[in-house]
Amino acid sequence: MNATIEQQMSRMLTGNTAEILKDWLALQKAHGPAGFDEADAREKSALFLTLLSRAIENGDTGNLTAPQWLELRDMLGDLSRQRAQQGFTPAQTATFVFSLRQPLFNHIRRDLGQNAQGLADAVGKISVLLDALGLYTTDMYQRRREEVISRQQQELLELSTPVVELWDGILALPLIGTLDSARTQVVMESLLERIVETSAKIAIIDITGVPTVDTLVAQHLLKTVAAARLMGADCIISGIRPQIAQTIVHLGVELGSVITKATLADAFRIALQRSSLTVARVQAGA
DSSP states (O other): OOHHHHHHHHHHHHHHHHHHHHHOOOOHHHSSOOOOOHHHHHHHHHHHHHHHHHHHHOOOOTTSSGGGHHHHHHHHHHHHHHHHHTTTTHHHHHHHTTTTHHHHHHHHHHHHHOOOHHHHEEEHHHHHHHHHHHHHHHHHHHHHHHHHHHHHHHHHHHTTTEEEEEEEEEEEEEESSOOOOOHHHHHHHHHHHHHHHTOOOOOEEEEOOOOOOOOHHHHHHHHHHHHHHHTTTTTEEEEEHHHHHHHHHTTTOOOOTTTESSSHHHHHHHHHTTTTTOOOOOTOOO
């Protein structure tokens, strides 16, 4: 596009905003999800057209990293983040840009139809530009979606590692699912924080819900035990099933002086004894 075509394109966008917006919104609604928010789409579409007109007028339509495209990129980034959170698909998000193609082409043909060369240049450049903006929107959607998933996974990790106070000075940490390096860090941090908060002297790590124990899982458990000991708390590992016991022996994993029990109840009984506590049955009517 030469400067004249750029100016014509900018004037075409500015002078026909209402018509372009009407046609564009109809296409967005047709390809949008159920419950399409037309008012929100109208606001964002109007802003997009304003920013697009301003950026085109400043030239350099082939380089979206140029300064004049910054506002439009930021706007598309915010839109992608919002739609990722709202559950839009990548195709539905990209449609925001790609559905603008036909309304723009209609007005380009009307305004530049007498100038064959100008029409060809305008159509070619606007096609490349919308493709680039659409791909940018899809890329930003994917990044925002990954951020949402990562945050949700972190929240699930935190929720899946509750540290329960069974008794004064006695904590229990029931583990369910696979224990990997990332989760071990969360487990360790949660346990150490609770040890500090409650001044606990004994922590029971229950692995009844851990499907398999290999060398790596055993090493993760030993690291957690060692960290708890540095904070002044002894650990008891419960939930050692026959299959897990055989696996640990087969792998040659040394648990050292760590006390292990088959059930959480057995571990709690040991914890009470080491705390000089006992539980007695109260006779009826006593």
